[in-house]
Amino acid sequence: MNNKETRTLENSNRHIDKWLNQQFEDFTPNPDAGLWQSIDAALDRKERRSKFIWYWLAAGVLLSVLSVAAVQWSLKNTNQSAKPTVAQIQTESPAESTASNQKASPSSETPSISNTEALNKSARVLRKATPTDHLNRAPEQSVSNAVDDLQVADRDAYETDARTKDFIAQWSTQTDDATADQIVTLGPLSWSKGLRKPLMPGRWTVEVGADANQTGLMYRAKSDYGNYIHKNYFDRMKTGEFALSASRIQAGLLFQLSAKHSVKLGLAYAENRTQQRFDFRDSMPATVIQGQTSDALGYYPIFGYLGLGPQVSFQSQNTYTMLSIPMGYTGHFPWKKGLSITPEILVSANRLGISAGAQTLDYQTLLQKAQSSEQFRAWVMGLRLAVGVEKRLNYSHAIGLRLNAQSMLSPMYVPNAALESRGWSAGLSAHYSWRIQ
Amino acid sequence: MLNNDDIIAGCVNKDRIAQKSLYEKYGAKMFGFCLRYSNSRADAQDLLQDGFIKVFDSITSLKDPSQLEGWMSRVFINLALSRFRKTSRGPIHVDVVDVVDETTDSVEVSSDFMEIEEVFQCLMSLPENYRMVINLYAIDKLSHKEIAESLGTTISNSKSLLHRARVLLKELVEQQRNKDTGKQ
Numbered sequence: 303m304n305n306k307e308t309r310t311l312e313n314s315n316r317h318i319d320k321w322l323n324q325q326f327e328d329f330t331p332n333p334d335a336g337l338w339q340s341i342d343a344a345l346d347r348k349e350r351r352s353k354f355i356w357y358w359l360a361a362g363v364l365l366s367v368l369s370v371a372a373v374q375w376s377l378k379n380t381n382q383s384a385k386p387t388v389a390q391i392q393t394e395s396p397a398e399s400t401a402s403n404q405k406a407s408p409s410s411e412t413p414s415i416s417n418t419e420a421l422n423k424s425a426r427v428l429r430k431a432t433p434t435d436h437l438n439r440a441p442e443q444s445v446s447n448a449v450d451d452l453q454v455a456d457r458d459a460y461e462t463d464a465r466t467k468d469f470i471a472q473w474s475t476q477t478d479d480a481t482a483d484q485i486v487t488l489g490p491l492s493w494s495k496g497l498r499k500p501l502m503p504g505r506w507t508v509e510v511g512a513d514a515n516q517t518g519l520m521y522r523a524k525s526d527y528g529n530y531i532h533k534n535y536f537d538r539m540k541t542g543e544f545a546l547s548a549s550r551i552q553a554g555l556l557f558q559l560s561a562k563h564s565v566k567l568g569l570a571y572a573e574n575r576t577q578q579r580f581d582f583r584d585s586m587p588a589t590v591i592q593g594q595t596s597d598a599l600g601y602y603p604i605f606g607y608l609g610l611g612p613q614v615s616f617q618s619q620n621t622y623t624m625l626s627i628p629m630g631y632t633g634h635f636p637w638k639k640g641l642s643i644t645p646e647i648l649v650s651a652n653r654l655g656i657s658a659g660a661q662t663l664d665y666q667t668l669l670q671k672a673q674s675s676e677q678f679r680a681w682v683m684g685l686r687l688a689v690g691v692e693k694r695l696n697y698s699h700a701i702g703l704r705l706n707a708q709s710m711l712s713p714m715y716v717p718n719a720a721l722e723s724r725g726w727s728a729g730l731s732a733h734y735s736w737r738i739q
Numbered sequence: 740m741l742n743n744d745d746i747i748a749g750c751v752n753k754d755r756i757a758q759k760s761l762y763e764k765y766g767a768k769m770f771g772f773c774l775r776y777s778n779s780r781a782d783a784q785d786l787l788q789d790g791f792i793k794v795f796d797s798i799t800s801l802k803d804p805s806q807l808e809g810w811m812s813r814v815f816i817n818l819a820l821s822r823f824r825k826t827s828r829g830p831i832h833v834d835v836v837d838v839v840d841e842t843t844d845s846v847e848v849s850s851d852f853m854e855i856e857e858v859f860q861c862l863m864s865l866p867e868n869y870r871m872v873i874n875l876y877a878i879d880k881l882s883h884k885e886i887a888e889s890l891g892t893t894i895s896n897s898k899s900l901l902h903r904a905r906v907l908l909k910e911l912v913e914q915q916r917n918k919d920t921g922k923q
Contacts, residue, residue: 318909322873322878322908323877323878326858329771330770332770333766333784333787337766337787338762340788537785584781609780610784
């Protein structure tokens with residue numbers, strides 16, 4: 303730097319700006335020779351991840367379409383195959399009723415009941431008329447009508463049960479006039495079909511299901527432990543992940559508190575697979591000063607970084623398994639035509655298993671190392687939120703779909719490790735439920 | 740060597756050869772830029788890598804191909820500012836590495852390079868927020884309003900930081916000059 307320049311510098315602020323600008327105008331130092339390879343590898347990873355997300359999205363859409371089609375098919379099938387089991391029930395006098403029964407066969411008649419209230423009323427009328435009616439009927443009609451009367455009588459009796467009323471109320475809000483007719487004739491609610499033993503509405507339901515989820519890991523430093531973790535660790539781990547899946551199977555027992563609210567206790571098993579690919583050179587921690595507090599994995603704070611370290615190039619697959627005991631709340635809010643909205647909030651205690659020996663990145667040195675189960679907690683808590691739709695096929699059976707999101711509440715590493723990593727997953731779950739009668 | 744239009748067209752189509760050409764053409768220029776905004780050479784290389792990935796991702800938003808270099812600079816500035824905002828809240832790592840390019844060992848180059856290296860050392864000796872403001876205002880020609888918005892501060896605060904940065908930089912340059920004079 304010459305004196306003239308410096309003198310100019312001293313004169314005015316504007317000149318220092320101009321001088322600085324001139325100095326850096328042609329400032330073109332060469333970056334490290336291997337840097338393009340790192341960019342190239344990062345672009346590759348990005349492309350793979352983006353493709354992977356599209357595959358998942360396509361799979362989710364396909365699953366949704368298939369599920370909706372299955373529900374539609376099931377509904378259609380039920381409508382076509384079901385035959386009327388209740389003879390024409392009319393809100394007329396017993397004598398008129400008998401005359402009407404003689405004119406038409408039960409199978410060809412369309413029920414004239416248009417709502418549940420009318421149904422209940424007519425049921426009471428029929429029940430009163432039953433003893434004398436039988437005397438006026440032909441033998442085959444008499445048997446048929448006796449069966450029908452029994453069914454109505456059964457149903458009448460159920461009305462005294464508060465839980466049944468809940469169930470009927472739930473159904474009647476879900477159905478329009480046409481489906482109310484179906485309830486009478488086809489039997490989604492015909493729990494006293496034929497001469498079966500009267501069935502009590504159950505409070506217990508068994509539910510089984512499976513999740514197809516996308517998973518991932520969230521990384522953050524425990525507060526005040528920022529200097530224990532390499533400054534690029536979070537970025538590297540994030541960009542290194544390219545294929546992540548979480549499949550889960552579950553079974554649960556629901557206890558119905560009321561028509562809309564249930565509690566659930568279950569058992570689930572999940573396999574969370576994360577694949578990572580790294581190919582980079584990174585700066586190395588310069589000084590790791592002992593004498594300060596170490597974290598639970600024995601690391602001390604980093605003070606400064608040296609130049610580029612060795613090339614890190616590896617691909618690994620880690621599997622985190624979780625045996626879970628979920629418990630919590632499940633709702634069934636009537637929506638329309640036999641469909642309910644089913645939100646779910648569950649907390650779970652998860653027994654964590656890791657693929658010991660799989661390669662991963664050390665959070666202080668950014669060098670690859672083998673995973674050890676001692677570094678991980680045995681149990682982690684989790685939270686699952688889900689909401690979806692359930693289709694009741696009949697009194698006992700229902701199928702449903704839910705969008706679910708779940709996350710670990712406690713980190714995976716042992717307490718007081720500088721790194722707090724938590725798994726999450728989100729996706730689609732399908733379930734089947736069976737009400738125990 | 741591809742021209743800018745071909746490079747941009749190739750990058751829009753995610754053609755890796757075009758992307759490499761863009762890197763080869765502007766890599767060194769942008770690396771100088773990254774060094775000014777980073778605490779170390781390693782940080783600057785990280786910034787350069789992230790910056791190019793951002794450029795490749797968002798090159799479809801470039802409207803005027805003749806403005807490619809200016810547009811890239813703006814992408815890198817935004818990225819550097821975003822990093823600054825992140826790190827200014829978190830722990831600041833003390834860097835023990837010289838920013839001198841260790842691969843440059845030619846005597847002729849180094850004698851030329853020394854001057855800029857000295858200026859660069861002075862710039863790097865400034866506190867990070869001073870350096871950020873003087874970089875943005877004096878070299879990259881942002882207004883105080885833009886700087887204030889980018890750093891989440893006020894215009895008067897930006898002016899104040901710039902003033903302090905200039906004063907401190909003058910002192911550092913003086914010290915450097917005296918050191919050089921003493922050597923001679």
